[in-house]
Amino acid sequence: MPSVSLMQSAPGPETVIDGVPYLYFAGTSYLGLAAHPEVIEAGCEAMRRYGVHSATTRARFGTNPPLLDVERLAAQFFGTDDAFYFGSGYAANHIMVAALAQNAEAVLLDDAAHYCVAEAARLAGAPIHTFRHRDPEDLARLAKGKRHFLVMADAVGPSSGAPAPVMEYLNVLQGHEGARLLLDDAHGVGVLGEDGRGLLDELRLWPSVNTGNSGLHVCGTLAKALGGFGGIIPGTWEFVRHVRGASHYFDGASAPASAVAGATAKALEIVLREPELRARLRENTLRLRAGLRALGLTPPDGATANFGVVIGDSANMRRIHETLKSRQIMLPYVGSYSGIPPEGILRFAVFANHTQEQIDRLLDELRAIL
């Protein structure tokens, strides 16, 4: 077992790690729902009623009410007919590849895509060609002369927060019969767009996502902004039916645990009921970005809840991380992860329930040590 830190509280603006309470700007609990009392109570109630889990696959008797609640509320959130809910966001691309790429001539993969995207690409059983991270021209070069290929990428970088140039990718796809774009929007869902449906909502592409013939596809997780747990694929009735049948996650795997599904359904209910959470998150991330710019730093544009900033070399970023840690502020230095530069990155995560004072404290401490 590698040495890891021990999180001894729920993740939130104040999080206890290895016995120390930190002002916490890490992780992915962007809408701040991981420790919401209603979410916790709903999880406990679901476990009391339905046991740990249904102990068989969804195809037999294994679909219990909290699972249907999640799918109904997720479909409501995404504005789609239906949604398929399963055990992990990591598996979402695997499931989508099974649904989309069985006859693909090739997979064109962003060379900095998240591990789960890159691993899923292999399941297509087609040649994989990588294009330079977020580079539509390189994608166009690879696409030349090809039809029926699948392009795979993160919608939002997990550490960098950088959005994929979706419009440019779609331009490349035009004229290539049967070409499809699949984006993993793990970090955009719940955060971006008028209805919080993610990067494709922000780009006003949403109604044409995950339909039978649009060629534009997205998968996501409920375990980050949305405050629950598990993977999600929303879409039309026809598309979701096809996805459920394309792999065996529906009929060959235990469904998400009852407590998890009950908590996730409640978190979705809260997100639907309280759009102000998203507005507060946006305010917070813009406040932090503006404060960093005032310090002469260069956070990326946009309103993602996670973003990376490079400040000098790795030694300097380690120093910043360690100094902040000694002052009980947790701002991770990420030395290696998919999609980050060789020197690493300081990864900022902002939550809807960070107070302005907490954000200003981070900025004040940074000002003192840069």
Ligand SMILES: Cc1ncc(COP(=O)(O)O)c(C=O)c1O
């Ligand atoms: C881009 C991306 N996709 C998928 C996942 C995995 O999602 P989950 O944690 O819900 O399994 C992550 C997790 O960090 C991620 O960053």
